[in-house]
Amino acid sequence: MPRLSVVLEDFFNIDSFRLAKVIQSIETPVYVYNAHAVINNLNFLTATLSSLIKQKLLIRYAVKANSNNSILKLVAQHGAGVEVVSGGELRRALRASIPTNRIVFSGVGKTREELEFATNEQIEQISVESIEELTLLASLSKKANLCLRLCPNITALTHDKITTGRSCDKFGIALDQLPDAYSVLKANPQLNFLGFSVHIGSQIQSTEPFRETFKILAKLLRDMPGGLEVKRLDLGGGFFVPYHDHEKPFDWKAYAEAILEELGDFQGELVIEPGRFLVANAGVLLTKILYIKKTSEKTFIIVDAGMNDMMRTALYGVQHAIVPVNPSQDSQTQRVDVVGPVCESSDYFAKDIDLPLDLKQGDYLAVTCTGAYGASLSSTYNSRPLIAEVLIDNKRPYLIREAISADYLSTFEPIRLCHET
Numbered sequence: 001m002p003r004l005s006v007v008l009e010d011f012f013n014i015d016s017f018r019l020a021k022v023i024q025s026i027e028t029p030v031y032v033y034n035a036h037a038v039i040n041n042l043n044f045l046t047a048t049l050s051s052l053i054k055q056k057l058l059i060r061y062a063v064k065a066n067s068n069n070s071i072l073k074l075v076a077q078h079g080a081g082v083e084v085v086s087g088g089e090l091r092r093a094l095r096a097s098i099p100t101n102r103i104v105f106s107g108v109g110k111t112r113e114e115l116e117f118a119t120n121e122q123i124e125q126i127s128v129e130s131i132e133e134l135t136l137l138a139s140l141s142k143k144a145n146l147c148l149r150l151c152p153n154i155t156a157l158t159h160d161k162i163t164t165g166r167s168c169d170k171f172g173i174a175l176d177q178l179p180d181a182y183s184v185l186k187a188n189p190q191l192n193f194l195g196f197s198v199h200i201g202s203q204i205q206s207t208e209p210f211r212e213t214f215k216i217l218a219k220l221l222r223d224m225p226g227g228l229e230v231k232r233l234d235l236g237g238g239f240f241v242p243y244h245d246h247e248k249p250f251d252w253k254a255y256a257e258a259i260l261e262e263l264g265d266f267q268g269e270l271v272i273e274p275g276r277f278l279v280a281n282a283g284v285l286l287t288k289i290l291y292i293k294k295t296s297e298k299t300f301i302i303v304d305a306g307m308n309d310m311m312r313t314a315l316y317g318v319q320h321a322i323v324p325v326n327p328s329q330d331s332q333t334q335r336v337d338v339v340g341p342v343c344e345s346s347d348y349f350a351k352d353i354d355l356p357l358d359l360k361q362g363d364y365l366a367v368t369c370t371g372a373y374g375a376s377l378s379s380t381y382n383s384r385p386l387i388a389e390v391l392i393d394n395k396r397p398y399l400i401r402e403a404i405s406a407d408y409l410s411t412f413e414p415i416r417l418c419h420e421t
């Protein structure tokens with residue numbers, strides 16, 4: 001069983017003593033991130049891919065994975081830009097001082113206001129997801145840098161709920177609608193066509209779906225109509241992250257080979273939009289054991305974190321590895337379900353896992369690999385607070401988000417007439 005003390009010393013760069021102090025000074029549940037892990041992931045990705053492919057590579061971190069201001073600043077300081085999917089994320093990026101020429105804006109439902117905002121800011125790229133959106137963008141009569149996000153009709157061989165590139169999914173422009181898109185582009189010279197973007201899903205382990213997508217892009221490049229030049233290809237994100245020891249890391253070499261073999265002749269720049277890969281393994285969710293409830297059938301470890309704090313298990317049925325914060329002196333284990341306090345049966349983090357027998361009320365557990373789609377997916381369901389976030393940087397813990405209480409949120413619930421009759 002992995003021990004968090006090992007994780008802490010080798011990975012979090014902080015000793016158990018200081019972690020204990022973090023836990024004492026900030027109430028659990030709390031997310032704790034390691035700045036070095038984020039930087040290492042980013043540097044590894046940049047170095048590995050740049051050494052294997054021919055094109056200039058631009059990394060645009062997918063903000064939705066973890067949108068904390070400090071995380072955005074961290075990735076920006078280390079050379080990445082960002083990919084946003086709403087006006088709110090765009091504002092976050094600007095607040096984190098990310099230069100507008102390093103911001104990509106995707107999303108199927110951008111409003112007129114969001115498109116106006118993005119064009120006023122002259123951001124690097126709007127990834128346009130439908131002919132209807134393109135027509136609206138054109139009607140603004142403003143200069144806009146854009147890619148056409150394609151729906152390549154590729155099955156990404158991942159969880160159904162995070163598959164985004166099939167023709168039955170809502171994302172991107174169908175290939176047979178591209179002639180219509182080209183017509184709008186030609187009729188509107190203020191629209192600066194950069195190229196194509198794709199994003200076929202998340203947590204994709206096999207590189208084959210990526211390769212199939214690159215083949216489609218390569219064919220499009222060969223068939224481009226006169227007057228439209230492809231200067232960039234945005235290949236999206238979706239790179240697999242192992243959540244358990246037995247899972248193999250993403251094969252970056254095979255991914256780069258697919259780029260070389262299918263898109264090797266492309267002379268423009270390449271963009272990728274990693275989210276999970278940069279932050280997932282850089283975070284843990286620390287939670288306290290409230291009760292150990294034994295029934296004739298099960299032992300439930302009831303913790304103070306709930307599905308509202310970390311939705312991934314309830315949403316996708318995936319389990320994260322859970323480790324005790326203090327290493328056990330006892331080698332014996334017990335089979336348990338680790339569950340939250342929320343009034344839903346889907347409120348669990350793990351079922352039938354083995355944890356030390358000597359765990360007791362008041363001990364702490366760490367739900368590992370929760371840096372991505374953890375805090376950013378959380379809610380206040382059951383009138384629970386949005387929990388605090390801590391970043392460990394250079395062995396020092398910083399509070400990077402205060403908990404936001406349900407009491408505070410309820411102050412935004414006045415009763416007043418929306419308009420005078």
Ligand SMILES: Cc1ncc(COP(=O)(O)O)c(C=O)c1O
Nearest residue numbers: 062199202237238273274275276
């Ligand atoms: C357009 C786009 N790019 C990038 C990502 C990041 O995906 P991942 O976190 O799997 O790398 C997403 C996630 O949904 C996305 O929708």
